[in-house]
Amino acid sequence: MADNNQQQVLVRANELTCIREDRILFDQLSFEINAGDIVQIEGPNGAGKTSLLRIIAGLSRPYAGEIQYIDTDITQCRDEFNEDLLYLGHLAGVKSELTANENLNFNLRLSGYDDFDSYDLLAKVNLGGFEEALAGHLSAGQHRRTALARLWHTNCKIWILDEPFTAIDKKGVEELEQLFIKHTQSGGCVIMTTHQDMSLITDEVLRKIKLDYRFV
Amino acid sequence: MWKWLHSYADPERAYKLASTLLPWFAFSAILLISVGTIWGMLFAPMDYQQGESFRIIYIHVPSASMSMAAYMAMASASFVGIVWQIKTADWVAASIAPIGAVITFIALLTGAAWGKPMWGTWWVWDARLTSELVLLFLYLGVISLYASFEDKVLAARAAGILAIVGVINIPIIKYSVDWWSSLHQPATIKITEKSAMPMEMLAPLLINIVGFGLMIGAITLVRYKAEILARNGMRPWVRELAKAEASK
Amino acid sequence: MKRGISYTQAFLTLLQRDLKIAIRHRGDIFNPLLFFVLVVTLFPLGIGPEPQVLSRVAPGIIWVAALLASMLSLERLFKADFNDGSLEQMLLSPQPLPILVLSKVLAHWILTGVPLILVAPLLAVLLHLESNSYTALILTLTVGTPVLSLLGAIGVALTVGLRKGGVLLSLLILPLYIPVLIFATSAIDAAGLNLPYTGQLAIIGAMLVGSLIMAPFAIGASLRVSTN
Numbered sequence: 001m002a003d004n005n006q007q008q009v010l011v012r013a014n015e016l017t018c019i020r021e022d023r024i025l026f027d028q029l030s031f032e033i034n035a036g037d038i039v040q041i042e043g044p045n046g047a048g049k050t051s052l053l054r055i056i057a058g059l060s061r062p063y064a065g066e067i068q069y070i071d072t073d074i075t076q077c078r079d080e081f082n083e084d085l086l087y088l089g090h091l092a093g094v095k096s097e098l099t100a101n102e103n104l105n106f107n108l109r110l111s112g113y114d115d116f117d118s119y120d121l122l123a124k125v126n127l128g129g130f131e132e133a134l135a136g137h138l139s140a141g142q143h144r145r146t147a148l149a150r151l152w153h154t155n156c157k158i159w160i161l162d163e164p165f166t167a168i169d170k171k172g173v174e175e176l177e178q179l180f181i182k183h184t185q186s187g188g189c190v191i192m193t194t195h196q197d198m199s200l201i202t203d204e205v206l207r208k209i210k211l212d213y214r215f216v
Numbered sequence: 217m218w219k220w221l222h223s224y225a226d227p228e229r230a231y232k233l234a235s236t237l238l239p240w241f242a243f244s245a246i247l248l249i250s251v252g253t254i255w256g257m258l259f260a261p262m263d264y265q266q267g268e269s270f271r272i273i274y275i276h277v278p279s280a281s282m283s284m285a286a287y288m289a290m291a292s293a294s295f296v297g298i299v300w301q302i303k304t305a306d307w308v309a310a311s312i313a314p315i316g317a318v319i320t321f322i323a324l325l326t327g328a329a330w331g332k333p334m335w336g337t338w339w340v341w342d343a344r345l346t347s348e349l350v351l352l353f354l355y356l357g358v359i360s361l362y363a364s365f366e367d368k369v370l371a372a373r374a375a376g377i378l379a380i381v382g383v384i385n386i387p388i389i390k391y392s393v394d395w396w397s398s399l400h401q402p403a404t405i406k407i408t409e410k411s412a413m414p415m416e417m418l419a420p421l422l423i424n425i426v427g428f429g430l431m432i433g434a435i436t437l438v439r440y441k442a443e444i445l446a447r448n449g450m451r452p453w454v455r456e457l458a459k460a461e462a463s464k
Numbered sequence: 465m466k467r468g469i470s471y472t473q474a475f476l477t478l479l480q481r482d483l484k485i486a487i488r489h490r491g492d493i494f495n496p497l498l499f500f501v502l503v504v505t506l507f508p509l510g511i512g513p514e515p516q517v518l519s520r521v522a523p524g525i526i527w528v529a530a531l532l533a534s535m536l537s538l539e540r541l542f543k544a545d546f547n548d549g550s551l552e553q554m555l556l557s558p559q560p561l562p563i564l565v566l567s568k569v570l571a572h573w574i575l576t577g578v579p580l581i582l583v584a585p586l587l588a589v590l591l592h593l594e595s596n597s598y599t600a601l602i603l604t605l606t607v608g609t610p611v612l613s614l615l616g617a618i619g620v621a622l623t624v625g626l627r628k629g630g631v632l633l634s635l636l637i638l639p640l641y642i643p644v645l646i647f648a649t650s651a652i653d654a655a656g657l658n659l660p661y662t663g664q665l666a667i668i669g670a671m672l673v674g675s676l677i678m679a680p681f682a683i684g685a686s687l688r689v690s691t692n
Contacts, residue, residue: 091549
């Protein structure tokens, strides 16, 4: 990460405070995420990991503080930020009434892409042969992969992934890790939560933000 | 202006402002309402057509006019809260809603009580009463939406959006109800034409209207203070305040 | 990698997706329609079968039933997308949210509003509606039901994250439906008396234009609160 062109700050959190039902999850939290970073948000259940990811993505509004995207508050530049953001939450955003292919097509077109080969992308997440199967008939892992296929066709720099490895087998996890490394090497960043151990992304490359559960 | 407004986005400053304003509102409200009501009930001349029962006007008209004004105030606060993202403004709206609903209910109740001697029935589908009833529904919508969210910061924002949607619709609803009643009402039941009210009758009415406005302001401030404390219970300044109160 | 999707294409993509899902999930279309028919058939049973009485109250009954059916069907407008995370993806899409929202409301209207309009003449026969009121009935429903969908969508967007949405929804949106009800029924009444009703229709049209312009922003803002 010594490389100079990778030191651009993509996302900056300024004194974030998050309060859920009278409990302070975190207070005055500030950090910067640079191009080239893989950041894992750590903490026990209920510490506010998902809340933090949703705040960074602009889905939730913090009680106080702001998120900046290249030095501008994201609420002031929502369109530009959304162009550069790929968020995959707990819920995959895959409709069970549509086929895997239709789902991927829709999700990519919603993000504005019109030059992709969805069969090829589905093959990359090992869904070859399941393209025309209704997502409702797929397994949990395949469901998840349908959503993850978007990662192979995107020019968003900021990836925010909530538990991306859930229901994914070991080989799939490794492929995702490779993809993350490639993404960060080309100037992107990955912000994620996970409970699983990673084999390729070692602690030297991984930055961690620790949240702890506390009582006031 | 915006700088000034933004400085009150801080809950602690908003709380202090509310505390400073409260006694002024409360005392002037008590003063005006007692003067207006006593004057209106005991000393103002009797209406030659309606007799003594017209005196309910001193409660009905102020509450009816303030019911609409309170909705406007609520929507304005929500507008500020949503456009400039000021939470303390959202809370103002949340504090006004129940008061507005009660005032609207009083207006309806006194309207019905006035209707009994006037029209011989408790309820007629008169344009004004109908609009007032719809207004009550709008208030109840805001209140129950606010109550339904567990996260009260979100609740205040959702209720604010609804209040703004409501305020855009109020003129349309009012116009359509007026038009509807002109279409369906036979001319016999109609409130007597607004004859020029003599000064001795009008003055206490005006005093009461202002007094009701101030009273709503005062009750809003009390609720607003409680709202700020409830939302900021875990903040150090609230704890210090609580300690100071306890040691008194 | 090219981002060549225009606003129109985004609008159509979403419209197409929603229609496709609804066609694979047909119950959602027919239930509100069935409700509409049922409510209307209950009235003659409740107030007696005299043709004069029925034809007098027919416009009101049909329109009140339409309001209720519209509200009932709207409840599911954003629910499925909220539950499976698609809604979040829409909020984070680079496409403007009001356009996406408008597309969803249009899809919903095609699926529930249009069948309502088609079945209304049938119910009008059951209620002995004046024969010269039929055009007015169809016209008011055509112009009025999109207004109901747009206004109702605001309420749905505000309550989509809540567990007990149903009753609350009626409190939020039925008062907003009042102007449409008043002008629509009076247009039908006027038509029955062979009076001109273009005025009422124009007012409903103005409401449609107004809600087309403003409602998508309110719906978008509400969805941002609900997904928070």
